[in-house]
Amino acid sequence: MPSLKSYNTFGVSSVCSEIIECTSVDSLRQVLRSNPHACVIGGGSNILLVNDIDQTVVINKLSGIEVKHLANDRVLVKAGAGVVWDDLVNFCVSKSYYGIENLTAIPGSVGAAPMQNIGAYGVELKDVFLDLKAMHRNTQEIHIFNNEDCQFGYRSSIFKNAEKDQYVITEVSITLSRIKRLNTSYAPVQIAVDHLTEDASIEDIRNIIRDIRWSKLPRPSNLGNAGSFFKNPVISDSQFTVLKNKYPNIPSYPAQNGIKIPAGWLIEQAGWKGKRVGETGCHEKQSLVIVNYGEATGREIFNHAINVQSSVKSIFNIYLDMEVNIVGAM
């Protein structure tokens, strides 16, 4: 049975019955026609394979980047779902198309980006997203979803909720600006910009963010991981007041419907930061990231995540929602 080890950034050695790489919409249609429930993977950077997969796994390799210039110095960039997200970022930076440079160095594919509305350093995909094409698994028809249709939220979209497992994203369009517009709202980015001797360029921002990212987060090529394992929880004002009295240094950010607490802080307080448990554990610099030290099974990583979740719940009475997609946990 073929191994999926090189198809998931956790580096878990699950096997499946067959791996098919789809490089065209027609080949994807053909596979879904015979197996609408095939497991589809993009860059494999936000999944945890808990078991072996007793079926076909499709690797979305739909490629191509197209550019169309629009009025008012706007530019439309259309990319195949199988394009590596960071290749798209680098392409846009090289052309000075402003808008996604803060989303540099995020592992994964273009098609996975809208699934969870990727976000980092003050920017979210939804800020630049125009629309996407997706193939319905049962009818194999292509549907178009605009920004509103996708119901983007913090690390979520309709594809993680009401339309979960119904569609395979085939193409994503974003609109960027050719007029210089930089986002330095994340404090460490502004500090680094202040240290430059000249005005920051789009390349400077990309490089600064790449450096910040890799100074905190382990690279999947060195240490298996899927980025943040949990979402940052949002709690009520009253629950926050109680916690603030008990933990005066608790970090927090205002959120739409309450107060957002960094899950990394909660996990660190619960004693998990840098703690190795067998072949897995929470990373030494960012406890929100669960890592595979080499030979962890998906089940072992999953069990560790459950232990972290229950200890945070019992100490803080806060439930940490998993951000990573769990495949085959039952």
Ligand code: EPU
């Ligand atoms: N913190 C700790 N201990 C830790 C980690 C974090 O105390 O082990 C506290 C610190 O107080 C720190 C605060 O948490 O100031 C925030 O940490 P950080 O700036 O690293 O951001 P985050 O909230 O942990 C989120 C995203 C990241 C994204 C960064 C930067 C989520 C779930 N994660 O992390 O996204 O790169 O902000 O914008 O929202 C990802 O989704 O995979 C991801 C890496």
